[in-house]
Amino acid sequence: MRKVVPAFGLALVFVLGCAHGQDLPAAQACTRLDDDAARLSCYDAAMGMVKGAQPRPPKNLSAQVREVMLLPAGLYRLTLDNGQVWDTTEVDSALAFKANDAVTISRRVLGGYEIFLAGHNTGVSATRKK
Numbered sequence: 001m002r003k004v005v006p007a008f009g010l011a012l013v014f015v016l017g018c019a020h021g022q023d024l025p026a027a028q029a030c031t032r033l034d035d036d037a038a039r040l041s042c043y044d045a046a047m048g049m050v051k052g053a054q055p056r057p058p059k060n061l062s063a064q065v066r067e068v069m070l071l072p073a074g075l076y077r078l079t080l081d082n083g084q085v086w087d088t089t090e091v092d093s094a095l096a097f098k099a100n101d102a103v104t105i106s107r108r109v110l111g112g113y114e115i116f117l118a119g120h121n122t123g124v125s126a127t128r129k130k
Contacts, residue, residue, distance in 0.1 A: 058107075065101045077129070078103070078115070085130040086115060092124050 026046035033039040043049075067079035074091040086105065088097075095117050097103070102118035105126065116123035 060107075061105045063103055063105070065097060065099055065103055068097050068099055078126075083130070084128060086113075086126045086128050088115060089125045089127055092122060094122065095120060095124060 027043060030039050030042035030046060033042055061082075063080040063082050063084070065078050066081050069077040069079075071077055071087065074093075076088045076097050078086045078088070078097055080086070080103070097117060104116045104118070104123075106114050106116065106123070108114055113126050113128065114123040115126045
């Protein structure tokens with residue numbers, strides 16, 4: 001199994017067309033490394049991956065509402081204790097946001113975000129303004 005993973009990784013690089021001719025010897029050398037982290041690092045270096053690339057935002061963020069502004073059509077603008085500002089983009093009459101409420105913002109599988117009020121099982125779509 002251990003030899004299959006490096007071979008599969010190398011094959012994937014070629015299938016995706018990411019490897020250049022000069023990268024091949026460096027990438028092949030990575031297959032001889034036993035340590036998973038070292039092998040991954042080797043592949044990254046061989047393929048020219050940039051260190052410090054922009055990390056993905058977390059899937060969930062918990063925060064406290066510092067300020068609430070009512071928007072037209074029953075929507076809200078929420079300023080959180082971490083300085084972020086979010087606008088709800090749909091209405092749920094069961095959710096009434098207030099200052100000091102605990103909220104969780106979750107990334108949806110197919111994109112976008114949803115804000116959940118603590119103690120509620122439903123959330124509403126939201127977009128980050130700041």
